[in-house]
Amino acid sequence: MTRDVAKKRSAGADRLRFYDFHPKAADFFGEVILGLSQRPRAIAPKFFYDERGSQLFEAICQTSEYYPTRTEISILTRHIEEITSYLSPDCLLVEPGSGNSQKVRILFDANRPRAYIPVDISRDFLLWAARRVGADYPALDVHAICADYTAPFTLPANLPDAHKVVFFPGSSIGNFTPDEAVAFLANLARLVGSGGGVLIGVDIKKDTALLNAAYNDAQGLTADFNLNLLTRINRKLGADFDATKFRHHAFYDAAAGRVEMRIVSNDTQVVCIAGRQFEFKENDGITTEYSYKYTIAEFQALSARAGFSSIKAWTDTDGLFSVHYLEAT
Secondary structure: OOHHHHHHHHHHHHOEEEEEOOOOHHHHHHHHHHHHHOOOEEOOHHHHOOHHHHHHHHHHOOOOOOHHHHHHHHHHHHOHHHHHOOOOOOOEEEEEOOOOOOOHHHHHHHOOOOEEEEEEOOHHHHHHHHHHHHHHOOOOEEEEEEOOOOOOOOOOOOOOOOOEEEEEOOOHHHHOOHHHHHHHHHHHHHHHOOOOEEEEEEEOOOOHHHHHHHOOOOOOHHHHHHHHHHHHHHHHHOOOOOHHHEEEEEEEEOOOOEEEEEEEEOOOEEEEEOOEEEEEOOOOEEEEEEEEOOOHHHHHHHHHHOOEEEEEEEEOOOOOEEEEEEEEO
8 A cells, every 4th residue: 555545545534423323222122022022023124234234235235136236336327427417516415224335436436425424223334334435535524323214313413504415225215115115205305405305226116036036046145134133133132043943035925016025933933032932833924124116106106295306217228126316395
């Protein structure tokens, strides 16, 4: 490493600010206990993303079956000039669920924002990604927020007053039910304010076989990702799940317009968490993720309910995925 490069990386680190609003362990405990007590059982997908879960998801994105990542990147790359024409060059760019901050770099390279605000629930992964961004873009102010972005959150008070744009790629909007998606988007509308924007990735309804393959990759990475939730519950909450006695199950329900992902018990068994016992019969399941798919028109109607005007939508040539620019009205 040359001295100049080292100086630039150091300067980038100096421009990183970190805000820790990570949910308390009690919140995780409460949601897991509630989720296992209800019928049908369900645990929110936000809890997938400990450090191991984040790493597994990054690996899933590289599989041949999982088309959303590479397809969305191709859309952003192909239409980057038009996309950035909607973003002011000095905007505040907020990215909920930022992960490894891979896709946002396409925007940085075309239209450097005034500040970048990644928001993620995985503290260690967020810090690692934010430091990489700071090192690679040393002139960029990075304000990393460790928080549950699925709940309303506020931006740091020390940010400059500028046009706000939320970047929400990856079809994560599909993890919400339609009504939940409207509520989440309405929170984003309040966050960016009138005239602010949202650039969002949305998966499109398509052939059932293609969707089933995307959530059941041949390497078994999605299965590992799903079952890692049990390992995290054991580690954080002192539970005694035996992950070998459960299996991954994912399928597309065309009538509901969503992929459903579950952890299914292979046998009758009892699991203990902090003195509480949960009985599983053979084939009992825990729903861990919904992934809703939308036509262009369906998503535009949904975003209108949340207070947005649909300005533009882009798709790939095969119509697998869409990217939308919305403006808060």
